[in-house]
Amino acid sequence: MTGRGAWLLVPALLACALGTAGGAALTLRMSLHAPGTGAGLYEPGSWSLASWAVLADAHHGRIIATTVVTGLAVAALSTAAGYLMALAAAPLSGWRFALAMGLILAPRLCGVLAALFGLQRLLPRGWPGGVLAETWLVAPYAALVLVVAMRGIDPALAAAARGLGAGPWLVLARVVWPLSLPAVALCLQLGWVWGLGAFLGPLFLGGPDQATLAVEMQRELFDLGRWPRAAADGVVLSLLCLMAFAASPRGARA
Amino acid sequence: MPTAGNAPSCAPAEAIRLEGVSFRHGAVRAVDGVSLGVPPGAFVTILGPSGCGKSTLLGIIAGHIAPAAGRVLLAGADATRLSPEARGIGMVFQNLALFPHLSAIDNVAFGPRARGAARVEALSRARAMLARVGIGDDEAARRPDGLSGGQRQRVALARALVTRPAALLLDEPLSSLDTHLRSQMLELVLRLHGETGIATLMVTHDPAEAMAHGDILVVMNRGKVVESGPPRRLYDSPRSEFTAGFLGPANIVDAAVAGLPGSGRVLVRPEHLEINPSGAAFTRPMVVARLEYHGHEMLATLADGPLRWVARGRGFPPVGTAVVAGASRVHPLETGGPP
Numbered sequence: 001m002t003g004r005g006a007w008l009l010v011p012a013l014l015a016c017a018l019g020t021a022g023g024a025a026l027t028l029r030m031s032l033h034a035p036g037t038g039a040g041l042y043e044p045g046s047w048s049l050a051s052w053a054v055l056a057d058a059h060h061g062r063i064i065a066t067t068v069v070t071g072l073a074v075a076a077l078s079t080a081a082g083y084l085m086a087l088a089a090a091p092l093s094g095w096r097f098a099l100a101m102g103l104i105l106a107p108r109l110c111g112v113l114a115a116l117f118g119l120q121r122l123l124p125r126g127w128p129g130g131v132l133a134e135t136w137l138v139a140p141y142a143a144l145v146l147v148v149a150m151r152g153i154d155p156a157l158a159a160a161a162r163g164l165g166a167g168p169w170l171v172l173a174r175v176v177w178p179l180s181l182p183a184v185a186l187c188l189q190l191g192w193v194w195g196l197g198a199f200l201g202p203l204f205l206g207g208p209d210q211a212t213l214a215v216e217m218q219r220e221l222f223d224l225g226r227w228p229r230a231a232a233d234g235v236v237l238s239l240l241c242l243m244a245f246a247a248s249p250r251g252a253r254a
Numbered sequence: 255m256p257t258a259g260n261a262p263s264c265a266p267a268e269a270i271r272l273e274g275v276s277f278r279h280g281a282v283r284a285v286d287g288v289s290l291g292v293p294p295g296a297f298v299t300i301l302g303p304s305g306c307g308k309s310t311l312l313g314i315i316a317g318h319i320a321p322a323a324g325r326v327l328l329a330g331a332d333a334t335r336l337s338p339e340a341r342g343i344g345m346v347f348q349n350l351a352l353f354p355h356l357s358a359i360d361n362v363a364f365g366p367r368a369r370g371a372a373r374v375e376a377l378s379r380a381r382a383m384l385a386r387v388g389i390g391d392d393e394a395a396r397r398p399d400g401l402s403g404g405q406r407q408r409v410a411l412a413r414a415l416v417t418r419p420a421a422l423l424l425d426e427p428l429s430s431l432d433t434h435l436r437s438q439m440l441e442l443v444l445r446l447h448g449e450t451g452i453a454t455l456m457v458t459h460d461p462a463e464a465m466a467h468g469d470i471l472v473v474m475n476r477g478k479v480v481e482s483g484p485p486r487r488l489y490d491s492p493r494s495e496f497t498a499g500f501l502g503p504a505n506i507v508d509a510a511v512a513g514l515p516g517s518g519r520v521l522v523r524p525e526h527l528e529i530n531p532s533g534a535a536f537t538r539p540m541v542v543a544r545l546e547y548h549g550h551e552m553l554a555t556l557a558d559g560p561l562r563w564v565a566r567g568r569g570f571p572p573v574g575t576a577v578v579a580g581a582s583r584v585h586p587l588e589t590g591g592p593p
Contacts, residue, residue, distance in 0.1 A: 027296050109557075157354075160347060160352075160353075160413075162339050163345045164368050
C-alpha cells in the first residue's frame with residue numbers, strides 16, 4: 001500500500017502501539033519489580049531480576065517445555081484437522097457447502113466452558129486431553145483459512161493435472177498441497193500461538209504435572225499473588241510467539 | 255466423411271465420437287443431445303456464441319464433466335465412465351491452467367511424470383517438446399508468471415502434446431492474444447497438428463478463425479449442433495438462418511418481400527450483392543446509406559425502401575448515391591430447421 005492509502009493503517013498501528021507494545025512494555029517492567037512482601041503483590045518503584053532468576057529452575061523448565069510441546073502439538077493437530085475438513089468442504093457448492101461450513105464452525109457456536117465441560121467427559125485427563133481440547137477449539141479457524149485458500153485455487157489446475165494422467169492423490173500432492181502451503185503455514189502459526197497460550201484446555205483436562213505457562217501465570221497472579229513472576233512468564237510466552245513469527249515461512253507472511 | 259448432428263450414428267474408429275450427449279447446468283440444457291464425430295487426424299473447429307455449450311462439450315470429452323445422457327467413444331471404445339487420467343486426451347484450457355508453482359519445464363514434465371516416467375526422462379521429453387514450440391532453456395526455467403502471454407500459450411500447448419495424446423482439445427486458447435500473436439500461435443498449432451497427426455478439436459467464437467483452419471466446422475447454439483461440414487459449404491450454402499448469420503455478414507430476407515425469386519427465407523452474401531451488375535439474378539434500385547472502411551475491403555449499407563442490404567467490395571459510390579444493385583447468388587434457407 002502506498003501514498004494516502006497507507007493512512008488507513010493508522011488505527012492498526014495505534015492498536016499495536018498502545019495495546020500490544022504498550023502492554024508488553026508494562027509486562028516487562030512488572031517482571032523487573034522486586035517480589036512483594038507481606039500482602040503486597042510487588043514492590044512499587046523497585047528494580048530486581050529475582051523473578052527472572054526463578055525461570056531457570058527445573059520446575060519452570062518443565063513448564064516451558066510443556067508449553068512449547070503443547071504449542072507444537074496444537075499447531076500440527078489443528079492444521080491437520082483443518083486441512084481434512086477444508087478438503088472435504090472446499091469443493092462443495094450451494095447448500096452442501098453451507099452445511100459443511102456450519103458443521104465445521106459448530107464447535108465455536110457454543111460457549112467455550114460448555115464445550116470444555118463436554119470434552120472433559122469425553123477425553124482422557126492429562127496432557128493429551130488438554131491438547132485435544134485446544135485443538136478442538138482452534139481447528140475451525142484453521143479450516144476457515146484453508147477453505148478460503150483452497151477455493152482460491154483455480155479448479156482448472158486440478159482438471160489439467162487429471163487430464164495429464166494424475167490420479168486424485170497425485171493432484172492433491174503435486175497441485176493442491178503446494179498451492180495451499182501459504183495457508184498451511186498461516187494455520188501452523190495460528191495453532192502455535194493458540195497452543196502456547198493454552199489455558200482452559202490444560203486447566204480443565206490437564207493433570208497437575210502438565211501445567212503450561214498460561215496456567216502457571218494464573219496461579220502466580222491469583223493464587224500466590226506474585227505479579228513479577230507472572231509477568232516474567234508472560235514475557236517468555238510473548239517471546240516464544242514472536243520467535244514463531246520470525247521463523248515462519250516467507251509465504252505465510254506474504 | 256465426418257458426421258455431426260443431434261441424431262446418433264455409428265462410424266467406426268473415429269478418434270472421438272459423441273452419441274446423444276446431454277448435460278444440464280441447473281435448469282439450463284448446456285449440451286442437448288449432441289452427436290459428433292472427429293476422424294483420426296482431422297482438425298475440427300467448434301464455433302458458437304458464448305454460453306452455447308462448447309466448453310462444456312470439451313469438458314465432457316476430457317472426462318471432467320459427466321454427461322447426464324449419451325456416450326463418449328474414444329478410438330471406438332466407450333469412455334463415458336473413464337476417469338480423465340485414463341482417457342489419454344491432451345487439453346489446452348481457455349485460461350491455460352499452467353501450474354503457477356512449477357517452472358515451465360516442470361509444467362511440461364508433469365504429464366510424463368504422472369504417467370510413470372522417471373524424472374530425467376520426463377525432463378528430457380519436456381525440453382524437447384518445449385524446443386519444438388520455440389521455448390528455450392532460459393524461458394523453460396521460469397514460472398508462468400515470468401513468461402509473456404505468447405510463451406505461456408506455447409508452454410500450455412507443449413504440456414498438452416508431450417504425452418502424445420490420442421486427441422487434442424483446445425478450449426479457445428487464443429482468445430486472450432492480440433491479432434498478431436493469435437496468427438503466430440495458430441500457425442504453430444497447425445504445424446504441430448500436421449507433424450503429429452493428432453485429431454484436434456478446437457473451440458472458438460471467431461468465425462474467421464474457425465473457417466480458415468478447420469477441416470470440419472461444427473456450429474453450435476443453445477447446446478445443440480446446428481450444422482456441421484466443410485467450412486466453405488457452411489458459409490456458402492448453410493441450412494439454417496443461424497449458421498448463415500453467425501459465419502459472417504449476411505443479407506437474410508423473405509424472398510417475397512425483397513422481390514427475389516423463390517419463397518421463404520433466403521441468403522445473399524454481401525460479396526454476392528453487386529452494384530450495377532451484369533447478368534444478376536435480380537436487380538433493384540437502392541441508395542448507398544453508409545460506408546465502412548475495413549482496409550482490404552469496404553462494407554456498404556444499401557437502402558431499399560424499408561430493407562437494408564450489406565454489400566462487400568473495394569469501391570463504392572459516395573453515400574446518398576442512387577445505384578442499381580443485384581444479387582449474383584441467392585441461397586434458400588430451411589424453415590423450421592435447427593435453431
